[in-house]
Amino acid sequence: METATDAPSLFTWTGHPFTDAGLAALLLLSGKEKPEELTEEDIENAANFASRLYARKEWSSGYIHAMMLPNSGILMANPSMAKKRTPEAIKKNLLGLLNEKEDPSAPICEICGRRHARIKPVYRSDFPLVGTGGVPNYFPSGKEGANICSRCLFLAQMMPLVAYRLSRVLIIHAHPYELMLEFHREAIDDIKKSELASTARDFKRPENFLFEKLVEIGTNLELGKLENASITLYYFVVNNKAPTIELIYIPNPVLRFVAFAARVDRAGWKKIVSMGWRKKPSEEELEDFKKRYPNNVYSKLLSGESILPYFIDTKNRRANSNWRLLSFYCSEVLSLDKEALEFIKGVADRIVETVEKLPDNKLSARVRELERAEKLYQFEAFFVNLEKLRQRLGVEKPLLTFDEFARILTSYGEDLNVSWKTVKNLLLFRIYEKLHDRLVKVSAEEVEGTEENEEEFEEGGEE
Numbered sequence: 001m002e003t004a005t006d007a008p009s010l011f012t013w014t015g016h017p018f019t020d021a022g023l024a025a026l027l028l029l030s031g032k033e034k035p036e037e038l039t040e041e042d043i044e045n046a047a048n049f050a051s052r053l054y055a056r057k058e059w060s061s062g063y064i065h066a067m068m069l070p071n072s073g074i075l076m077a078n079p080s081m082a083k084k085r086t087p088e089a090i091k092k093n094l095l096g097l098l099n100e101k102e103d104p105s106a107p108i109c110e111i112c113g114r115r116h117a118r119i120k121p122v123y124r125s126d127f128p129l130v131g132t133g134g135v136p137n138y139f140p141s142g143k144e145g146a147n148i149c150s151r152c153l154f155l156a157q158m159m160p161l162v163a164y165r166l167s168r169v170l171i172i173h174a175h176p177y178e179l180m181l182e183f184h185r186e187a188i189d190d191i192k193k194s195e196l197a198s199t200a201r202d203f204k205r206p207e208n209f210l211f212e213k214l215v216e217i218g219t220n221l222e223l224g225k226l227e228n229a230s231i232t233l234y235y236f237v238v239n240n241k242a243p244t245i246e247l248i249y250i251p252n253p254v255l256r257f258v259a260f261a262a263r264v265d266r267a268g269w270k271k272i273v274s275m276g277w278r279k280k281p282s283e284e285e286l287e288d289f290k291k292r293y294p295n296n297v298y299s300k301l302l303s304g305e306s307i308l309p310y311f312i313d314t315k316n317r318r319a320n321s322n323w324r325l326l327s328f329y330c331s332e333v334l335s336l337d338k339e340a341l342e343f344i345k346g347v348a349d350r351i352v353e354t355v356e357k358l359p360d361n362k363l364s365a366r367v368r369e370l371e372r373a374e375k376l377y378q379f380e381a382f383f384v385n386l387e388k389l390r391q392r393l394g395v396e397k398p399l400l401t402f403d404e405f406a407r408i409l410t411s412y413g414e415d416l417n418v419s420w421k422t423v424k425n426l427l428l429f430r431i432y433e434k435l436h437d438r439l440v441k442v443s444a445e446e447v448e449g450t451e452e453n454e455e456e457f458e459e460g461g462e463e
Contacts, residue, residue, distance in 0.1 A: 010043070010098075011035045011151060014112045017173035017234045018128055022155030024180045025050075025162045028188045033181070044095070050161060051091035053195060060085060063197055064160055067169050070240050071125040074157055094157055100150040109149035118153065121145020127156050128238045129245060162187045164200040164209070168237040168244075172210065175230045182217045183210075183231075203291045206235045207248055207298050211258065212290070215269065218262025226256045253333045254301045260328050261321075268321025273297050275310040275320065306334060308425045312432060314371055317439040319432045326429060334422070344423055347408065348430030350399055354390050356435065364442040367431060370424065379420055383408070 011023055012035055023035060029049060030042035053059050054075050065077035072078065074093045076085040097118075106117040122145050124130050130146045162184035164170040172183040190198035203209035210233055229252060236245035261269035274280075276297030281289040300307050311320050311329070319326075323345075330336040355366045366386070373379040387399045400408065408423055432439065 011038065011155065012112065012114070013177050014152065014155075016111045016152070017171050017232070018159045019111055019152045019155040020173060020177065020180060021162050021171050021184065022158035024177075024184050025158040025188065026155075028162065028181060028185055033178070043098070046158065047091050047094045048087075050158060051087040051094065053191070054090050054160075055085050055087045056195075057082070058196060059160070063165065066239055067165070067237050068128050068160060068163070069125055070238060074126055074153075094154060097150045097154040097157070102149070107147045109152055110147045111152040112149060115149035115151060117147035118150045122148040122153060124238060124243070126153060128159075129236060129243060160197065161191060163197065164206075165197040166200055166204060166206060166209075166235075168206075168235050168246075170200065170206045170209070171234040171236075172213075173232045173234060175228075176225070179229060179231065183213055186213070201291070205292065205294065206233050206246075207302060208290060208295065210248075210250065211273075211298055214255070214258045215262045215266065218259035219266075221259045221262075223256055223260060226252070226259060228252070229255055231255055248302065250302070251304065257301075257329055257333050260332075261325055264328075265321050265325040268325050271313070271320035272307065272310045275313065276300075276307075301333075306422065308334070308422055312425060312429050314428070317367070317432055318436050319429050323430070323433065326426075330426070336422070341426070343404075343407075344426045345430055347400065347404070348427045349434070351386065351427065352431055352434045354386055354393070354395065354399065355431075356438075357393055358389075360438060360442045363435070364439060367428075367435070367439060370428060370431075373424060376420055379424060 011026070013020055013023060026038060026042065026046050027033065027035070029046045030038060032038055032042065054064065054077070060075065060077045061079050061082075064072060064075055065079065069075060069077055073081075074090075074097070076090055076093070100118055102116040103119045104116060106119065109115045109117055122130060124132050127146060127148055159171070162171075164172075164187055172180065174180045174183060186200075187198040190196075200209045203212070210231070231250040233248035233250075234245060235248065237243065258269070261272075273295060276295040276299075277289055277293065278296070297307050297310055299305075308329070311326055312318070313320055327338075327341060330341050331338050355363050358366065366389070369385070370379075370382050373382055383400060383405060390399055408420070
C-alpha cells in the first residue's frame with residue numbers, strides 16, 4: 001500500500017452511492033473532511049475497526065450476508081466460513097485489496113473511471129446489486145463480472161459501517177459530499193456505542209428518517225450552499241432470494257425548503273407535518289407514528305404535489321406557520337411569482353379590513369363562506385357578496401377592480417398547483433394569521449351553543 005505521502009491518490013469521491021458511503025466511513029472514523037487528508041494510518045485503523053466488527057456473527061451472517069453481500073469471500077460472511085472468520089483474516093483480505101496489482105489490459109473501472117479493473121471479476125458477493133457469474137448478459141461489458149478496481153471494491157467493504165439498518169439497508173447519497181458526512185455521522189456514533197449496525201432510531205420508513213435528519217441538521221445548513229445540492233436514498237436488500245432496491249429522490253427545492261423551515265420556523269414545520277398523518281395521533285402515539293407510518297406531507301413533497309393546504313388548520317382556524325415560511329414555499333417550491341404572492345396577500349388584507357368591522361358571529365359566517373367554497377362559482381360568489389358588504393358598510397374603495405377580479409378567478413389553471421384553490425388557501429392563511437384570536441373565540445362560543453341546544457333537545461325528549 002502507498003505511503004501517507006501518496007494517500008491523496010488512494011481514494012476519491014466517485015458519485016456511486018456505495019463507494020462514496022465507504023469513503024464517508026473512512027473520513028468519519030478518522031475525523032477528516034476530505035479524501036486527500038487520509039493517511040495510511042487512518043486507513044489501517046479503519047480496517048482494524050471494520051474487521052473486528054465484521055468477524056462477529058451479528059454482522060457477518062445476520063447483516064452482511066443476509067442483506068448486503070451474500071456469500072462474501074472478502075468479508076468471510078458466508079456462514080460456512082465461521083470457523084476461519086477472524087478479525088485478522090478479514091483485515092488481511094481488506095488491506096490485500098489495496099495491494100493488488102492493476103491489470104493494464106483490463107478495462108477502466110466502471111465506478112471511478114480512474115483505475116483499471118482488478119484481475120478477478122467482481123460479482124454480487126463482493127459489490128452490492130451487481131449480477132452473479134452465471135448471468136453474463138447482466139453486465140454492461142458482456143463478460144462475467146463487473147469491471148471494478150480494487151480501491152473502489154475496498155470502499156464498498158467499508159459501506160456497511162455507515163449504512164442504516166431498517167427492514168432493508170439505507171444509504172443516503174448526497175452532494176455536496178459534506179452532506180453525506182452529516183447524514184451518516186449518526187451511524188458511526190451508534191456503532192461506536194453498541195458495536196451493532198445503526199437501526200436509525202427504529203424508524204421503519206426511510207423517508208421519515210430522512211426528513212427527521214434534515215430538520216435536525218438544517219439549522220446549520222447555509223441555503224446558498226444548498227443551491228445545487230441533491231439527496232437520493234438507496235433503500236435496498238441484497239440476498240440470495242429477492243434482491244431489490246427503491247430509489248427515493250429529494251428534489252432540490254424541497255431540500256432547501258425543509259432546511260429553511262428548520263432555521264426560521266421549526267415549530268411551524270412540525271404543525272404542517274402533524275396535518276399529514278391520516279389519523280391524528282395522541283401524544284403517546286406520536287413517536288410511533290413518526291417512525292412507522294406514511295405521512296402525506298412527505299409523500300406530496302417527494303412526488304411534486306402541493307402541500308399548501310397543510311399550511312392552514314381550518315378546524316382550529318389557524319395558520320400553521322409564519323408568512324415567511326409560506327412565502328418561501330410558494331416561490332421556491334411551487335414557483336409562484338413573488339409579485340403574484342404579494343398581490344394575493346394584499347387582497348387578503350382588504351378582506352380582513354372588511355370583515356373585521358362585523359360582529360363576531362357575522363365575521364365567522366363570512367370566513368366560513370370562503371372555507372366552504374369547493375367550486376369556482378362558490379369562490380366567485382364570496383367576492384361578489386363581500387363587495388356588496390363593503391358598499392353597505394360605506395367603504396369607499398372597491399375590494400377588487402375588474403382586472404384584479406378576473407386575475408383572481410381566471411389566471412390560474414384548475415389542475416395546476418397554482419390554481420384558484422391555491423389562491424383560496426393563501427387567502428385563508430392570511431385571514432387566520434390576522435384574525436385568529438377572534439375566530440377561535442367565535443368557534444368556541446358556537447361549539448358551546450351547539451352543546452347547550454343538544455342538552456335542551458335531549459331533556460325535551462325525556463318529557
